[in-house]
Amino acid sequence: MMTRLLMILWLSAVWVLLWGDLSPGNALAGILLASLLVLLFPPGSERHSGVHPVAVIRFGLWFAKALVISNLSVAREVVRxxxxLEEGIVAVPLRACSPLVAAFVANAITLTPGTLTVDVRPQAFGKIGTEPPAGHLQVRNGVAVPPVLYVHCLKVGDPEQVRADGLALEKYVVNAFGSPEDRQAILQPPPIWPPLENPSGREGSPA
Structure with a gap:
């Protein structure tokens, strides 16, 4: 029950922030839509997940700090x-397999000024049935189980730092809402990610 309530609150907050309208009518519409989504697609229906209040508070504080830093960074660029800008798309492979975790991370990235999750997809390595090189994502039938987020950044800078920030966000989300399997997954070393080939040498949009 607590997991569903937190999911409704989170989805409602996403709705209000995306619309940029904090009016009672818009907030109520967000709550109704979020309640319908949670009713149709209940969290934890396939994998056991739990809510850890202390970890939720830590996640909230960390995310609030990230929002402040991102807002200041974007504001600094605007007043120059x-x-x-050094726009680009960076692949951020996650370690946890839960769709709930992926949804939380993808939405949190989108809500942070200067970044936007533009795609979520599995990543295949080589031929079907082959094992990936050591350190890469686990493969099942040629497709990586954990999802890969493709994040558009207004200022890429170092793609590895973008990935590190994404994995840090994933860790906070998993500790707050993840299943035991997810918490075990984030103990693994960060996945090795080969840069996407393009003429500029930077990462670009997935084909």
Whole structure:
């Protein structure tokens, strides 16, 4: 019950933030829509998940800090006489397999100014039935089980830092809402991710 309530609150907050309207009518619409989604697609229906109040508070504080830092960074770019953006798309492979965790991470990234999750997909390595190189994501029938988020950044900088920030966010989400399997998964080393090939040498949009 607590998991469903927190999911409704989170989805309602996402609805209000995306619309940019905190009016009672819009908030009520978000709550009704979130309740319907949770009713149709209950969290934890396939994998046991739990809510850990202390970890939820830590996640909230960490995310609030990330929002402040991101807002200041975007504001600094806006007030500069000449805006210097380094836009790009970075692949962020997660370690946990839970769709709930992926949804939390993807939405949290989108709510952070300067970043936007543009795609979520599995990643295949080589031929079907082959094992990936050591350190890569686990493969089942040629498809990686944990999802890969493709994140658009206004200022990429170091793609590895973007991935590290994504994995840090995943850790907070898993500790707050993840299943025992998810918490075990994030103990694994970060996945090795080969850079996408493109003429500029930077990561780009997935094909």
């Amino acid at each position: 006489p000449k805006i210097q």
